[in-house]
Amino acid sequence: MPKPSKTAVELSLTEWLSLKMKAMKISAQCAADTQPFKETFEKKCKPFVEEANQKLQPISERLALLSSEIEKELRKGVDEEAGSIALAQVLVGKGNLSAIAEILKEDGDRVIDAQKFFEAVKAVDRTPSFWGCLKVQIGKAEKFLGDKINELAKKPKVFRLKISIPELEQAKQKRAA
Numbered sequence: 001m002p003k004p005s006k007t008a009v010e011l012s013l014t015e016w017l018s019l020k021m022k023a024m025k026i027s028a029q030c031a032a033d034t035q036p037f038k039e040t041f042e043k044k045c046k047p048f049v050e051e052a053n054q055k056l057q058p059i060s061e062r063l064a065l066l067s068s069e070i071e072k073e074l075r076k077g078v079d080e081e082a083g084s085i086a087l088a089q090v091l092v093g094k095g096n097l098s099a100i101a102e103i104l105k106e107d108g109d110r111v112i113d114a115q116k117f118f119e120a121v122k123a124v125d126r127t128p129s130f131w132g133c134l135k136v137q138i139g140k141a142e143k144f145l146g147d148k149i150n151e152l153a154k155k156p157k158v159f160r161l162k163i164s165i166p167e168l169e170q171a172k173q174k175r176a177a
Contacts, residue, residue, distance in 0.1 A: 070090075074090075074101060074102075074103045075103070077103075078103060085105060088102055088103055089101065089102035089103070114134065117133070117134075
């Protein structure tokens with residue numbers, strides 16, 4: 001495994017810090033310059049936004065309820081085993097507009113029954129490649145095995161890059177506390 005160049009990282013990180021500080025300064029100045037306008041705008045818009053939200057709330061609730069009822073009704077005609085749909089769509093119109101409710105039949109993710117897969121592979125062919133094909137669903141396995149799953153499960157290490165300015169993170173933590 002090659003060894004990373006600390007000098008190369010230091011050079012790039014030094015430039016990153018310089019640019020980050022410049023960007024933060026520009027953003028802070030922009031926020032300071034626009035704050036009075038934002039406050040004035042929000043104050044002037046507040047009554048309109050509140051009124052609209054009050055009017056929209058019962059409509060949004062009713063739309064959600066109707067969507068649920070429509071889906072429930074259309075799903076009554078779905079036979080998943082046969083793959084058939086008794087009533088695939090309903091179309092209504094009002095003025096120049098129309099609405100369509102439809103049950104769409106789409107291919108889902110491929111699923112292989114674990115037992116069938118296991119039975120399809122001869123014992124001599126159950127090599128590490130075979131076992132690599134199987135993945136245990138932790139939630140279901142935990143319900144089946146209980147706490148024993150913690151002995152069997154492993155958590156691989158994941159490596160990711162994080163670039164930050166510790167002083168700013170500490171200041172944010174102090175403000176949040």
